[in-house]
Amino acid sequence: MQHNVYLYILVMFAVIYAVRVLPLTLVRKPIKNRFLRSFLYYVPYITLAVMTFPAIVEATQSPLAGIAALIVGIVLAWCGAGLFPVAVSCCAVVFLLELLLV
């Protein structure tokens, strides 16, 4: 079956907009269920972690550069660096290492 990119984008938009707008419009009280609250609390970190590794190692030309970017990113974020500095540093590490490796 041939898929249409615009239809994909429409499906993405419908779901993502619903996720953002439903709590703001329908639910005006906090959720009481402790399991659900806890589940929602853990989801962001777990899903981002699953998406990051091993994909970061497979994204670069040299896997070693990807591993180095992962380590440098973790160390910088651990020391309190923000989103943008961490992202730029990861790019710089890959660029510099691949000058030597590739």
Next chain:
Amino acid sequence: MREDKRSAFLRGMKDGLPIGLGYLAVAFALGITAKSAGMTAFQGFLMSALGVASAGEYAAITVIGAAASYWEMAAVTLVANARYLLMSFALSQRLSPDTTLPQRLLIGYAVTDELFGIAVHQPKPLDPMYSYGSYLAAVPLWALGTALGVIAGNILPLRVVSALSVALFGMFIAVIVPPSRENRIVLVFVLLSFAASFAASRLPWISGVSSGTRVIVLTVLLAALAAALFPVKEEEEAAVDAA
């Protein structure tokens, strides 16, 4: 009153602009990924103008690249953006009760990690004009950056593209590491997620499943396990609001 609205709007723009500049760079990397999945600059622009999400759009591009089903797109988008559900819940508690439905529909449009982050630092109740100002400063740069990434991705040398391809992962790392430092259970589950994701990509009978489906299944399993074993207390959730 009129002057208050204007100053809230301008304050939002002022806070949103540095976020927008960071978005421009990261969206550029996203555009390169979109290009490799066969998307045009206009499609990249449209996706970012409607989606306004880094991890969410990255996951969506993976689905497009794999030519997976529309159902899978819906499921992947739901899981990759589930955290916005939590943020919108938190944001809903910060609005004045007389905030109108159209205002709520507009505020919901661009709830992202960063724009949510500056909104919760505003005094309660949140002035919708502040959100509009921050969105207007940041979102166009996000969409523009994606289109530029699609266009310039094939002009740039391969080693530059390779370097930029980790920008998004860098942003993900910057989101997951600070709470892992504060909370040992989050740390353990982040490490478990790394291990499980790696194993799933290697094991012969699982690695055949599309990466989008692997992300959904692993996230739901691990988050349910974490929630069952280590239910969070109210204070820990409050710490997320402030992050």
